[in-house]
Amino acid sequence: MKMIDLHCDTMSELAKRGLDFDNEITAVSQNQVAAAGFSAYAQCFALFVEEDDDIAAAIKWNEYERVFHRQLVKYQDRMVLAASYKELVDAVQEGRIAALLTCENASAFGGNLARIEMMKKRGCIMASLTWNGRNSLAGGASAQEYGLSEFGKKAVAEMERCRMLVDISHLSDRATEDFFQIAIRPFVASHSNCRSLCRHPRNLPDEYISEIIQRRGLIGINFFKGFLCSGEDKTAGFSEIGDHIEHLLKLGGSEVIALGSDYDGAEVPSEIGGIGQIEALYTYLTDRIGRALTEKVFFMNADAFFQQNL
Numbered sequence: 001m002k003m004i005d006l007h008c009d010t011m012s013e014l015a016k017r018g019l020d021f022d023n024e025i026t027a028v029s030q031n032q033v034a035a036a037g038f039s040a041y042a043q044c045f046a047l048f049v050e051e052d053d054d055i056a057a058a059i060k061w062n063e064y065e066r067v068f069h070r071q072l073v074k075y076q077d078r079m080v081l082a083a084s085y086k087e088l089v090d091a092v093q094e095g096r097i098a099a100l101l102t103c104e105n106a107s108a109f110g111g112n113l114a115r116i117e118m119m120k121k122r123g124c125i126m127a128s129l130t131w132n133g134r135n136s137l138a139g140g141a142s143a144q145e146y147g148l149s150e151f152g153k154k155a156v157a158e159m160e161r162c163r164m165l166v167d168i169s170h171l172s173d174r175a176t177e178d179f180f181q182i183a184i185r186p187f188v189a190s191h192s193n194c195r196s197l198c199r200h201p202r203n204l205p206d207e208y209i210s211e212i213i214q215r216r217g218l219i220g221i222n223f224f225k226g227f228l229c230s231g232e233d234k235t236a237g238f239s240e241i242g243d244h245i246e247h248l249l250k251l252g253g254s255e256v257i258a259l260g261s262d263y264d265g266a267e268v269p270s271e272i273g274g275i276g277q278i279e280a281l282y283t284y285l286t287d288r289i290g291r292a293l294t295e296k297v298f299f300m301n302a303d304a305f306f307q308q309n310l
């Protein structure tokens with residue numbers, strides 16, 4: 001089984017809790033990955049910066065980035081930074097985890113355009129413009145009245161110039177629509193589901209999904225129960241994940257569907273509480289949509305996207 005996951009919060013959790021990748025607690029860990037038995041595995045490790053203040057966020061990013069690099073050194077026999085598509089392929093061939101560094105909340109840019117290239121050179125391949133609040137770039141899902149700021153527009157242009165991918169997960173609708181106006185390169189919604197199935201501002205309405213399909217982007221299915229189904233139903237699991245995937249297929253999205261687990265950042269269905277259990281989802285999807293499509297969702301679509309755009 002091969003897998004590329006577009007989003008987990010594991011590294012920020014390790015930093016916050018003073019844990020190593022070899023632990024018994026996090027949903028993505030050395031043991032969990034070993035239990036999954038992947039033949040190929042690339043993981044986007046988002047450094048989640050909570051701070052919307054530029055200076056505080058830049059300081060936090062630097063702190064988390066040091067933890068991330070320390071973990072890479074400590075577990076270098078198991079995982080290696082993949083800052084390019086070639087490095088991703090090499091890591092997989094060596095049987096190591098291809099560790100992709102991503103940013104959740106671009107307040108980590110510190111309000112400084114020059115930091116974008118610096119962060120890219122240090123391996124950060126993708127950044128979400130916001131978290132849920134409003135920062136110097138844009139409004140997030142809980143700050144719907146704000147679109148992209150002037151600085152946000154400049155930051156998008158600079159990200160595209162440096163080939164740092166833009167992640168639109170967490171953006172407000174206004175900011176997403178502003179972004180569609182100026183974006184040139186393909187982009188990603190790393191961990192968002194379908195709003196027509198689960199009415200939540202973190203999920204994507206059909207017209208945004210169509211835009212992503214047209215522009216050959218990627219959408220990572222989020223395992224968070226609250227984005228799989230609305231209301232009091234806390235039993236969301238495989239069938240809801242399958243529903244969101246089938247909805248994307250209905251919209252013509254067979255090439256854009258990927259996974260964005262949100263492991264270590266959200267409450268996920270207990271059948272796949274850790275990545276070590278992920279084969280159960282693979283089996284479920286194979287039965288429901290067939291092996292070829294399941295392999296696209298698990299690996300091939302993200303692999304093709306990264307080959308084109310990293």
Ligand SMILES: [Zn+2]
Pocket residue numbers: 104170191265
């Ligand atoms: Zn998130």
